[in-house]
């Protein structure tokens with residue numbers, strides 16, 4: 001079985017990456033008695049690619065690339081593997097109220113070739129999907145500022161694969177040392193307290209998300 005863990009943060013050892021690591025562990029533990037479980041960790045910022053180029057080869061009736069993305073870059077071989085995988089977990093920090101540009105471009109490429117205007121998805125497989133979002137703001141600020149803004153992309157993912165599980169991790173610890181960076185918005189002591197008291201709960205939630213993805217991968221969904 002193949003699972004893809006996609007890190008949409010440029011940082012490989014911070015919040016998003018740590019949560020994704022825990023989610024991977026949840027998959028591994030849940031499927032420990034299953035043969036051949038491959039967890040593929042993808043760091044989007046290591047790859048060279050762009051978003052959808054609107055060539056419409058994937059929509060061309062009878063065309064060679066129907067339901068496929070023909071763009072020759074680092075996603076060319078990866079996209080079909082992910083589209084045929086047994087589970088996908090995507091993690092992204094929030095940059096100016098959105099998932100990162102790299103994650104957004106990646107999702108355009110992963111999804112558009114399977115998206116059919118007004119029709120059924122061309123997905124070769126309906127695998128479980130999860131989204132992990134990490135951000136500076138508190139849950140309260142998130143609700144006021146961003147509301148349901150991630151629902152649209154999640155609805156698109158649902159239409160193509162399955163309804164994604166969604167984990168939002170608020171009030172993350174952004175800097176390695178708050179005293180070294182200019183910031184008038186966040187109290188370093190409160191940030192440290194939150195990290196100390198809450199990040200372990202976030203990690204547990206990420207682990208449980210991995211467990212659910214593993215369990216769903218064994219079901220006929």
Ligand SMILES: Cc1cc2nc3c(=O)[nH]c(=O)nc-3n(C[C@H](O)[C@H](O)[C@H](O)COP(=O)(O)O)c2cc1C
Pocket residue numbers: 009010011014015016017092093094095096097098134135136137172173174
């Ligand atoms: C360019 C940039 C923009 C950001 N914009 C937001 C934002 O709009 N809202 C927010 O809550 N956090 C914002 N953040 C903070 C990150 O989302 C947050 O620290 C996140 O947990 C970082 O993930 P990482 O530790 O995995 O890199 C921003 C960070 C950067 C670098």
